[in-house]
Amino acid sequence: MKKQKISFDLMVYETKDELERKDQELMETAVNARKDAYSPYSKFNVGAAILLDNGEVVIGNNQENACYPAGLCAERVAMFYASAKYPGAIIRSIAISATSQNYCMDKPAAPCGSCRQVISEYEVKQEQPIAIILMGETGEVLKCQSISDILPLAFNKSYL
Structure with a gap:
C-alpha cells in the first residue's frame, strides 16, 4: 500500500475587489443573476455567470419546484444554457454567488x-479547465483553476 495526498491551490481574496477586473465583472453578473432566483422553499438564492471564449457571458440562477428533484441549481442552468446557445464555445470560467x-x-x-x-x-468535453470563482453575500472570495480541484477522482467518459 502507498499513501497519496491530493491537494490543490486555492486563491483566497478578502473581497471581490481584489479579483482581476474580468473576474470582478463576472462575479457582479452572478450577483445580479441570483436576485432573480426562484427559491420559495429553501430561501437560498444562487446566481451563476459563465465566461465563454467568444467573449459572451451566460447567466443562470436556481429554479426550485415543490417537487424538489425537479428544480435546477444555478450552475447547471448556466452550463446547459451556454451549451445550447453557443455549442462548441469553450467555457473559461464560472462565477457563483449564493445568499x-x-x-x-x-x-x-x-x-x-x-x-x-x-x-x-x-x-472533459472541451479538454480545458474551467476556473471556479465563489462568493457569498459578503466575505472572502475563493478561486480555483479547475473543477478537478474540488472534485478529484471524478467519474467521466473514460470509464464508459
Missing part, C-alpha cells in the same frame, strides 16, 4: 455534487 433570504451569507458556497459532475463533464 440566503434568512441570514447574511458571509462565506462562499461550493457547487453541489451534481453541479460539480456537470462542470466536470464540460471540462
Whole structure:
C-alpha cells in the first residue's frame, strides 16, 4: 500500500475587489443573476455567470419546484444554457454567488455534487479547465483553476 495526498491551490481574496477586473465583472453578473432566483422553499438564492471564449457571458440562477428533484441549481442552468446557445464555445470560467433570504451569507458556497459532475463533464468535453470563482453575500472570495480541484477522482467518459 502507498499513501497519496491530493491537494490543490486555492486563491483566497478578502473581497471581490481584489479579483482581476474580468473576474470582478463576472462575479457582479452572478450577483445580479441570483436576485432573480426562484427559491420559495429553501430561501437560498444562487446566481451563476459563465465566461465563454467568444467573449459572451451566460447567466443562470436556481429554479426550485415543490417537487424538489425537479428544480435546477444555478450552475447547471448556466452550463446547459451556454451549451445550447453557443455549442462548441469553450467555457473559461464560472462565477457563483449564493445568499440566503434568512441570514447574511458571509462565506462562499461550493457547487453541489451534481453541479460539480456537470462542470466536470464540460471540462472533459472541451479538454480545458474551467476556473471556479465563489462568493457569498459578503466575505472572502475563493478561486480555483479547475473543477478537478474540488472534485478529484471524478467519474467521466473514460470509464464508459
